[in-house]
Amino acid sequence: ATPTALMVGTGRGAQLGILIKGPEVLESTRQVDTVVLDKTGTVTTGQMTLREVVAAPGEDRDEVLRVAASLEHGSEHPIARAIVSGGEDRGIARVGVESFTSIDGLGVQGVVDGQAAVIGRPQLLTDWSIVVGPEIEAALAEARRNGTTPVVIGWDGQARGILIVSDAVKTTSAQAISRLRDLGLTPYLLTGDNGEAARTVAAEVGIAPEHVIADVMPADKAAVVQRFQAEGKVVAMVGDGVNDAAALAAADLGMSMGTGTDVAIEASDLTLVRGDLRVAPDAIRLARRTLSTIK
């Protein structure tokens, strides 16, 4: 009877919008006590918008945006998409980029108009021996205080400006997280974004500030999951991005958003087809119910 009940469980899952890799997944789903949620694209819409361009003293804003949009044209990151469409909205013409390189979790770089330029986290610019001046530091701090995500652009040894993007929390996220809590699970927010932006989102959806893990490099997301497991937690990871794949695979239960990348979907045990986070608590409830009828 066991396999039959499990098959019924997976069939019921399909009706709820849950795609389950195999019937055995329900067992790990039932035992989960900790849910680690990726921020961008999982709790938020992932559709970022360019809010503001701030030029360094003596720099031209349109020029900053022109180089940024040109560089980001080669990237599929939500921040890149926001900058490219922000440039288009403002009528800025892009130019070609040579030697484009994307540095996972940090930013991108390439040669624009014969000049090597780099955009991303301040740390990336520092790595490239680009000086981030006090005006830029102040603008970054202000953007973070506002709960937004700033990135810095620089070339020829100097940071030239910042580009500020933000995205909205999905309307369903707060309800989903309160249902996870009702099931006795502890939610965490995990992101490569800055701590202030992450805590702003956490406050909106009801995740405790001490359960926010920010500034995490893609390669370290899996390590966070493993650290929890070493503490005896049974961990579900919910994510959508390429940078979540390793963490999804490491988790006791990997849940991907159907709206996310193929890499994330392949690395997961279970897919929330419509990308609705409220289906995550549904999945856990279903697993508990299915397996209690077997026992």
Ligand code: ADP
């Ligand atoms: P998340 O965990 O929120 O999905 P990522 O790991 O993809 O974030 O990125 C972390 C940070 O690296 C971003 O907040 C940004 O500062 C920087 N970054 C990554 N990709 C880009 C890019 N294409 N352009 C500019 N900055 C980037």
Ligand code: MG
């Ligand atoms: Mg994401």
